[in-house]
Structure formats: C-alpha cells, structure tokens
Amino acid sequence: MGALPVSKAMNRIGVIYKKELLTFFYTPTIYVCFALFVFFANYLNFVLGHFFQRNEASLASSFFSWHPWLYAFFAPAISMRLLSEEYRQKTIELLFTMRFQPWEIVLGKFLSSWTVLLVALLLTLPLVFTVYHLGPPDIGPLVSGYVGSSLLSGALLGVSIAAASFSRNQFISYILGACCCSLILVFGSVANMDAFIRLFSGISWVSEWFGSMNSTAHYKHFQRGVISFSGIVYFVSTGALGLYVAQMLINNKRK
Amino acid sequence: MITFSNVTKRFGQKVAVKELSFEVKPGEVLALLGPNGAGKSTSMKMLTGFLPVSDGSISICDFDMGKDAGLAQSRIGYLPEGTPLYTEATVTEFLRFAAAAREVPAKKQNDAVLSVVDRCGLKEVQHQLIDTLSKGYRQRTCLAQSIIHDPSVLVLDEPTDGLDPNQKQDIQEMIREMSQDKSILLSTHIMEEAEFMSDRILLLSHGSAVADGTMEELRKRFGDEERIVLKLAGVSAAEVLPKLKAVPGVSSIEEQSHSGTELGFVVSVSGDTSNISSVLTGIASLCHDNSWRVVEIKAIEASLKDIFTEATCG
Numbered sequence: 189m190g191a192l193p194v195s196k197a198m199n200r201i202g203v204i205y206k207k208e209l210l211t212f213f214y215t216p217t218i219y220v221c222f223a224l225f226v227f228f229a230n231y232l233n234f235v236l237g238h239f240f241q242r243n244e245a246s247l248a249s250s251f252f253s254w255h256p257w258l259y260a261f262f263a264p265a266i267s268m269r270l271l272s273e274e275y276r277q278k279t280i281e282l283l284f285t286m287r288f289q290p291w292e293i294v295l296g297k298f299l300s301s302w303t304v305l306l307v308a309l310l311l312t313l314p315l316v317f318t319v320y321h322l323g324p325p326d327i328g329p330l331v332s333g334y335v336g337s338s339l340l341s342g343a344l345l346g347v348s349i350a351a352a353s354f355s356r357n358q359f360i361s362y363i364l365g366a367c368c369c370s371l372i373l374v375f376g377s378v379a380n381m382d383a384f385i386r387l388f389s390g391i392s393w394v395s396e397w398f399g400s401m402n403s404t405a406h407y408k409h410f411q412r413g414v415i416s417f418s419g420i421v422y423f424v425s426t427g428a429l430g431l432y433v434a435q436m437l438i439n440n441k442r443k
Numbered sequence: 444m445i446t447f448s449n450v451t452k453r454f455g456q457k458v459a460v461k462e463l464s465f466e467v468k469p470g471e472v473l474a475l476l477g478p479n480g481a482g483k484s485t486s487m488k489m490l491t492g493f494l495p496v497s498d499g500s501i502s503i504c505d506f507d508m509g510k511d512a513g514l515a516q517s518r519i520g521y522l523p524e525g526t527p528l529y530t531e532a533t534v535t536e537f538l539r540f541a542a543a544a545r546e547v548p549a550k551k552q553n554d555a556v557l558s559v560v561d562r563c564g565l566k567e568v569q570h571q572l573i574d575t576l577s578k579g580y581r582q583r584t585c586l587a588q589s590i591i592h593d594p595s596v597l598v599l600d601e602p603t604d605g606l607d608p609n610q611k612q613d614i615q616e617m618i619r620e621m622s623q624d625k626s627i628l629l630s631t632h633i634m635e636e637a638e639f640m641s642d643r644i645l646l647l648s649h650g651s652a653v654a655d656g657t658m659e660e661l662r663k664r665f666g667d668e669e670r671i672v673l674k675l676a677g678v679s680a681a682e683v684l685p686k687l688k689a690v691p692g693v694s695s696i697e698e699q700s701h702s703g704t705e706l707g708f709v710v711s712v713s714g715d716t717s718n719i720s721s722v723l724t725g726i727a728s729l730c731h732d733n734s735w736r737v738v739e740i741k742a743i744e745a746s747l748k749d750i751f752t753e754a755t756c757g
Contacts, residue, residue, distance in 0.1 A: 196546075203543045207529070214531045278527035282588075285491040285521045286544040287513050442493060 200288055204296025205303075208270070212304050218266075225262055225308040232258070233315060246325055248411045251315060252333040256373045256407060259305070259344045264365025266304055267348040268358045270297045271438065275356040284442060290435040298342075298349055298431055305341045309334070329413035336410020339423035340403070344369045346430030353437040372403050372426070444469050444596055444626035445490065450499035452485050452650075459485045461650040462499070469595070472622045474637035475630040476751065477647035483630035484524055486647075487600050490628065491521045503596055517546070520589035524600040524630075526581045530574035534565055534584050537573060541588035559587040563617065579610035586617065597621065599629040603636060615640055634751055646751065669719040671710040673726060674738035680706060686729055692722040705738055 212218045233239050237250030274280040319325045348365035355361050406419040445467040452460040460482040467473045475483045488494040492512050501508040506515035529537055542552040560569050563583040603611040631637050637644050646654040687696055692712050699707030712722045719742050730737050
C-alpha cells in the first residue's frame with residue numbers, strides 16, 4: 189500500500205527542509221548572522237535596555253522588547269536568498285519537475301529558516317543565567333517571552349519570505365522584507381497609526397479589525413508573562429498569510 | 444511513452460509552440476532540432492510539467508500531464524538546459540537529495556546514488572563540492588540526478604551544450620547506451636549530434652513542426668538533389684561538359700575552381716535517390732571510354748545542414 193498523500197507531502201517538505209538546513213550551515217553568512225544577532229541582542233539589552241540600571245531580575249523590558257526590531261532586520265536577511273538563489277541557479281525548474289508543490293517548497297524553506305532563527309534565539313540563553321546571578325527571576329515571563337519571541341520571529345519570517353518571492357534580486361528582497369516587517373511593527377503602535385484607525389471609528393468592525401492588527405500589543409502579552417490565545421492566532425495567521433502569498437507568487441512566476 | 448497532442452503554448456500574445464503533435468515510442472530517441480526560439484525548450488518544459496500547456500494535452504506512459512501530473516512526472520528524468528545544480532553541496536549530497544526528492548525508498552537511496560555515480564563516471568569527484576567541478580562533470584552530475592530513479596522517459600535539453608569534443612563524445616555515448624531501455628527526447632541545435640544520437644528528428648521552426656522522420660526520410664523529402672563530385676586531370680572543360688550533360692539523369696553541372704591541370708565538377712542528379720548510382724556508373728564509364736584521368740569521383744548525400752536550412756528557411 190502506498191503512503192497517504194499527507195505523509196508523502198510531509199516527506200517532501202522534510203526533503204526541502206534538510207536541503208535548506210544543510211545549505212544554511214555550509215554558508216559562512218549564517219555564522220556571521222548568528223554572531224550579529226547575539227551581539228545586537230546583548231547590546232540592546234545591556235546598553236540601550238539599561239539592564240543593570242534597572243536592577244530587576246527580569247528580561248521583559250530590557251531584552252524581549254527589542255526583539256521585534258531585531259527580527260525585522262534579521263528575518264529578511266535569512267530569507268532573502270531562499271528563492272532568489274533558486275532562480276539564479278535555475279534549480280527552481282528542477283524542484284518543480286521533481287513533483288514538489290509550491291506550498292511544499294515554501295513550507296520546507298520556512299521551517300528551515302525558522303530553525304535558524306530559533307538557534308539564534310537559543311544562543312541568547314546565557315542572558316537567563318545572568319538574570320539568575322542577580323536574583324531569582326519570575327520563570328513565567330521568561331518562558332512566555334521566549335515563546336512570544338519565537339512566534340513573532342515565525343510571523344515576520346513568513347512576511348519576509350512573501351517579500352522575497354516578489355523579486356529575484358537578493359538586495360531588493362531584503363529591502364522589501366525589512367520594509368514590510370517594519371510596517372507591521374509600526375502599524376498601530378504610533379500616534380499617527382492610532383489616528384488612522386480612529387478614522388474608521390464609524391465602522392466599528394473595521395476599526396476593531398485594524399486595532400487587532402497591532403503586532404506589538406499582541407507581543408506585549410507574552411512579555412508580561414501571558415501566553416495569549418489571540419496572540420498565537422495572530423502570529424500563526426500572519427506567518428501563514430505570508431507563506432500563502434509566497435507560494436502563490438512562485439507558482440504564478442512559472443506561467 | 445510520450446505523446447504530444449496539438450499542444451500550444453502562449454505567453455501573452457506570443458505563441459511559443461503552435462499545435463505541436465508527436466510521439467516517442469519505447470526505446471526510441473527523438474531529437475528536437477531547430478534554431479534558437481523555435482520552441483524546443485518550451486516544449487520540454489511543458490513535457491516535464493514545469494510549464495502548463497495553453498491548449499492540447501501531453502501524456503507520459505499513459506498519464507495525462509494535466510490530470511495526473513505527479514504520476515506522469517515520476518516517470519520522467521530531466522536534464523534542464525544550463526545544468527542547474529546546488530553548487531554549495533557535494534556531488535553525493537546533491538544526488539542523495541535528488542534520490543529523496545524522486546521518492547526512491549530510503550533503504551535503496553544509497554545504492555541508487557552509488558549506481559549513478561558509477562554509471563556517470565563521477566567516482567573521483569563524488570566528495571567534491573559541485574562549485575569546484577568542471578563543466579563536463581557538472582553535466583554528468585545533472586545527468587546522474589535525472590536517472591537516479593530509473594525513469595522510463597528521459598528529457599535532455601541541450602545535453603552537450605558548452606562541452607569540449609571529448610566530453611561531448613562521452614555524454615553522447617552515455618545517452619546512446621541509455622536509449623536501449625528508455626524513451627529519450629533531446630534537444631540540440633548541433634545537427635551532427637542529432638544525427639548521431641537520435642533515431643528520429645523533429646525539426647521545429649517558429650513553434651511548429653516542419654519535418655518529422657528518420658534521417659533517411661528527411662533526406663528524401665528535403666534533399667531532393669543528390670550530387671556527384673568529379674575531379675579530372677589533363678582535360679579541358681570544353682571537352683568534358685557536353686559529354687557529361689549527355690549522361691542520363693544529370694540535371695545540371697557546376698564547374699569548380701581548378702588547380703594546375705585538375706578540373707572539378709559538381710554534377711546534380713535529379714529524381715529518385717536510387718538514380719544516383721546509375722548516374723555514377725554512367726560517369727565512370729564515360730571517363731573510362733574517353734581515357735580521362737580521374738582524380739576523385741564521389742556521391743554526396745544532402746547533409747542535415749542542407750535539410751535544416753531547407754526546412755526552417757523554406
């Protein structure tokens with residue numbers, strides 16, 4: 189008996205995942221990215237976040253609050269070569285003729301680059317030990333902070349992959365990805381955006397919908413120690429929407 | 444094995460392939476031959492499922508590419524134009540990926556890789572990064588990925604493009620060897636290569652088939668004039684020409700540039716190609732009867748180049 193279609197699709201996603209992960213760890217760029225991520229995470233925490241001046245055994249304000257901006261620049265850096273390299277080396281033709289569906293290619297690539305971002309995030313774990321050195325921290329916000337940060341990285345990565353599939357040029361992919369991620373972070377979090385949302389106050393559901401698109405508000409729940417269901421749904425659906433757009437674009441490109 | 448039925452491909456207003464129909468039988472090698480932009484690569488991309496057809500249908504081993512794309516694709520091995528490869532991987536890593544992507548059972552993947560490494564002569568470079576390989580080895584690596592799942596149908600887009608003569612010969616022999624148990628469709632713009640590697644030739648021009656047949660059939664159809672080259676020594680053109688014209692079957696005679704005491708003629712023979720032997724015998728007897736010193740006498744068949752020009756330029 190043959191394998192079920194879902195199991196076959198999972199296997200094919202696994203093949204792409206493994207290939208991409210190997211490619212990531214073979215290229216020196218990824219180690220530079222890791223080093224820069226850890227450097228900036230620490231710099232933002234200790235210097236701009238005033239970690240020691242706060243005299244708190246907590247990473248909520250000094251560390252996790254900077255993560256949205258870290259990902260806004262690192263997620264496009266990780267994703268910019270994912271599709272442009274396939275087009276440059278013309279291997280996209282090989283993939284399509286090897287029976288890979290566009291969504292399998294996109295999902296496999298997303299999972300491998302998300303793994304890379306999660307490894308980068310894990311490299312910041314020594315900071316937790318620093319907190320322990322200052323005093324016993326509240327474990328809840330620490331765990332939820334890391335969970336929120338992981339989910340946020342996935343959402344912004346999905347958006348970056350969608351941006352990367354617009355162009356075959358790595359540089360344009362990066363700029364477009366960084367701009368889209370920044371827009372999502374800015375949306376609803378500055379006074380001008382609030383004024384924009386208030387424009388729709390007459391139509392309550394539109395206003396509510398715009399209000400719920402505020403990514404930083406969702407992320408703040410996790411910073412405070414709450415693993416919110418709406419936050420999970422928001423980050424997962426944002427990432428999924430990005431991946432849907434990406435697979436649609438690469439499928440359209442071959443026609 | 445491969446059936447193209449009235450296939451058309453349009454890119455916006457531009458028609459790249461127009462109502463193309465052909466078949467490739469098991470164990471047959473068909474060469475798509477045509478100038479750049481004739482629609483060879485587009486046809487291959489539709490055949491492998493990379494591009495959807497605008498009209499018509501393609502079937503591989505009785506599986507329709509539109510309805511059962513997955514099943515049809517699993518029967519195809521494809522060598523795309525320009526040998527696309529993951530240059531940051533080693534040859535073995537890339538072939539392992541190809542085996543897994545082609546759904547070769549996990550337990551058999553290692554054997555499949557070893558088998559194609561051996562078959563394509565990649566043993567000495569199997570642990571080398573693809574980025575550091577020569578063009579010939581890259582072509583072999585790409586060919587190896589196309590046969591790793593032992594497909595019934597092989598689609599090779601310009602398989603010897605950019606290779607040196609020795610590498611070309613290696614690849615050509617490899618393709619000839621594989622043709623024993625597979626249907627092969629290859630594209631090329633090198634006419635001698637098409638003649639050497641294929642059983643049948645399909646000439647394409649502006650997206651349409653202009654001729655389809657064996658080399659012999661194409662010669663009969665397009666090479667309507669057979670020619671005989673005759674070189675004589677110690678004679679004058681005035682003496683030879685009237686007598687040559689009187690030989691039955693000779694349609695025209697062209698005098699070639701001569702060196703020293705030698706005179707050259709190209710005699711065109713009209714009608715059936717079997718006529719050429721009787722004309723050749725007639726000319727040989729004429730030379731003997733007149734005691735002309737023959738330096739060279741030979742029949743020339745219409746070359747594929749002549750056929751190509753005749754078919755694609757009208």
